[in-house]
Amino acid sequence: MSERPSKQVKVPPTTVQRLPLYLRCLIQAQARRMPVVNSVQIADMAGTNAAQVRKDFSYLGEFGTRGVGYDVDSLIANLTKRLGVAEHRRVAIIGFGRLGSALQGYAGFEERGMSVAAVLDADSSKVGTSVDGVVIESIDDLEEVIERERIEIAVLTVPAGAAQGIANRLIAAGVKAIMNFAPVRLVVPDDVTVRQADMAGELQILSFHLNPGSPAE
Amino acid sequence: MSERPSKQVKVPPTTVQRLPLYLRCLIQAQARRMPVVNSVQIADMAGTNAAQVRKDFSYLGEFGTRGVGYDVDSLIANLTKRLGVAEHRRVAIIGFGRLGSALQGYAGFEERGMSVAAVLDADSSKVGTSVDGVVIESIDDLEEVIERERIEIAVLTVPAGAAQGIANRLIAAGVKAIMNFAPVRLVVPDDVTVRQADMAGELQILSFHLNPGSPAE
Known part of the structure; x- marks a missing residue:
């Protein structure tokens, strides 16, 4: 007998991309007091198809019950x-311009498992001011803030020219996950994950x- | 003899997603006065691999010249x-809160082929004020503004509860492309394309x- 090695299965990147959406849909289902959902219902909510849902969930070791569906809570x-x-x-949000301020x-962050524990900026006129209970700190103190606040994810909303230098400092300070809004590709070690936001893209x-001949997605 | 039907080839969604990045990389190459680039160079700039680049470009009818590469300008x-x-x-940007203001x-929009031609908001204290040469107009006048400004793409940064109603009005007014920042899935006709932004996701x-065992992308 072999144990199902669900935890060891590598989840494909395209599946990972859909997981937050699935989670959002399931929380909706829970709010509607649905104890069980099937793949068709989840697909409807998520705007995908049932076969895709079943395949994605199989990577998580979830196979549901035939003719019944998936237990929502579990x-x-x-x-x-x-x-x-x-x-x-x-x-941590690094860069408190208009976008940093919006983020x-x-x-939605707090509701979905993210706490903005620090905000940093290079502008000394902003440093020391308080927003929603978080005091803006100086980017000069980045390493100290990362360590003190045990920051795991950094959101970079700094000018393009500053992004790589700050990313290097974040990585040296132990940060392994960066969301980059600066319009520049960051070069990072293999054990660091970067997600690149590109609004214009x-x-x-x-x-x-x-364009004519390009069907809607 | 058959003509190569490059324009009729359906470009896969995952390839479409990479096109803005490729364009950005090629413009960088052009700025560096590189007349020709090969797939390895483009892959390096874009953070992908050369086989992927060649495959993606083949959907655009671009096959390069063996041993030489692709002509950057063309x-x-x-x-x-x-x-x-x-x-x-x-x-048009619909909703001029912190995120709408940041956008x-x-x-980067203007540099990359996008003109913000209209900004609308529901808050009468904002309506009539001017930002960077664009006067904020009332969401009550949405249909009139869409037509007058010949809006093709709408960016929705409104509360979740308002998003579907506004999307319906946009679609009735002829808009076929919506970027949705509201945390709600929009239901739209088949000929309308929606891209869902999800920062928390x-x-x-x-x-x-x-998580341990989940390698970086």
Whole structure:
């Protein structure tokens, strides 16, 4: 007899990308007091198809019960654990311009397992001021703040020219996950994950679909 | 003899997602006065691999010259055309809160083929005020503004509860492309493309990779 090695299965990146959406849908189902959902229902909520849902969940060791579906509570628990948000992740926002300010004020983070524990900026006129209970600290003190606040994820909303230098400092301070809003590709070691936000690129993808002969996604 | 039907080839969604990044890399190459680039060089700049680059470009009818590479200028022209940004796309930002304000002030849009032609908000204290030469208009006048400004892409930064209603009005007014920052899945007709931004979801994906046994992407 062999144990099912669900924890060792490598989850493909495209599946990982859908996990936050699935979790959101399942929490909706829970709020609607649905104890069980099937793959068709989840697919409807997530805007994908049932076969995809079943395949994605199989990577998490979730196979549901034939003719019944998936237990909502236990699937939420599994996804929450896999996404590592059972306890809140501690996040620092580096750069408190308009975008940094918008992100800092975003209620969705707290609801979804993220705590903005630090905000840093290079502008001395901002340093020391308080926003929603978080005092803006100087980027000069980055290493100290990362350690003190046990920051796990850094959100970079700094000018393009400053991004790589700050990323290097974050990595040296032990940060392994960076969300980069600066329009520049960061070079990082293999054990660091970067997600690149690209607002203009998102609009270009929409624009692609506006061309004749390019069907909507 | 058959003509190569490059324009009719359906470009896979995952390839479409990479086109803005390729275009950005090629413009960098052009700025560095590189007349020709090969797939290895592009892959290095884009953070992917050369086989992927060649495959992606083949969908655009670009096969390069063996042992030489791709002509940078003509590849930029092709990508710009395929992405539909040879002429600027006219964009409306709906909702001028902190995020709407950050997006409105984002210089990267203009550089990459997007013109923010209108900003709308429901708050009468904001309506009539001017930001960077654009006067904020009332969401009550949405249909009129969309038509007058020939808006092609709408960026929704409104509360979750308002998003679907506004999306319905946008679609009725002829908008076929929506970037949605509201944390709700929009239901739209098949000929409308929606891209869903999900900041908390992006951080959850990073969080997934922080778990032991989940290698960095």
